[in-house]
């Protein structure tokens with residue numbers, strides 16, 4: 001389509017509202033072909049800008065907005081949120097307002113009008129409860145920070161190269177950083193911490209589902225080894241539910257070096273491609 005014609009169509013449909021709904025006076029005047037062209041264009045714009053959702057969510061986690069609202073135990077105003085953000089000597093309130101608008105639209109937070117003065121009050125939703133950090137370890141916040149970390153995102157720019165050439169010249173992660181992911185965790189302690197914290201939060205959640213489904217299976221096991229068990233999140237839940245199990249958490253030495261102590265769990269460092277500790281059963285979760 002010629003750019004000028006595309007512009008004309010876009011102008012004609014300028015009253016098209018978000019998410020594909022349309023106002024009466026806008027695209028009803030378009031013929032089918034122009035309407036399809038316009039809607040197709042909107043669909044691309046939506047995908048092109050969809051990273052803003054992750055960016056908004058990441059900043060909400062970094063600013064601990066869900067925890068701030070949770071502390072009040074009721075919806076609170078933007079100024080109350082700002083007041084409680086740590087290390088914010090000169091906050092950009094209008095940017096935060098825009099971030100909150102995105103997150104309300106995505107149902108991460110709720111918004112309601114205050115009856116007393118009409119200002120917007122932001123509250124928690126079923127989704128925001130999964131980005132709390134204070135006083136809970138059933139949270140996805142550390143995984144969200146890992147997935148949105150530049151070290152994790154930048155290999156995505158190599159996807160088309162990998163599709164063209166395969167991995168004969170290295171994985172996307174290797175091409176981007178010059179090391180494979182599990183080498184990188186050994187070289188960069190901050191990335192190691194971020195990676196292990198991300199893994200452990202999801203391991204806890206998934207283990208609850210495994211325990212629920214496997215039930216009696218664990219009763220028959222005396223010893224259990226988690227191969228590539230990270231810092232022991234899965235085993236800590238399993239041993240808590242089945243304290244008779246003697247568990248071994250096996251992972252690379254630089255991961256084991258940062259693992260917290262748990263009753264009933266022995267941490268062992270090594271390389272699973274060389275050997276793994278003996279046990280009645282092997283547990284593996286990616």
Ligand SMILES: C[S@@+](CC[C@H](N)C(=O)[O-])C[C@H]1O[C@@H](n2cnc3c(N)ncnc32)[C@H](O)[C@@H]1O
Nearest residue numbers: 182199200203228229230251252271272285286
């Ligand atoms: C995707 S993570 C999964 C961690 C954990 N099982 C979980 O679900 O949270 C993969 C784990 O395998 C470990 N790993 C990678 N290569 C390994 C090797 N050669 N020997 C032992 N562990 C390894 C990593 O350090 C990492 O902790």
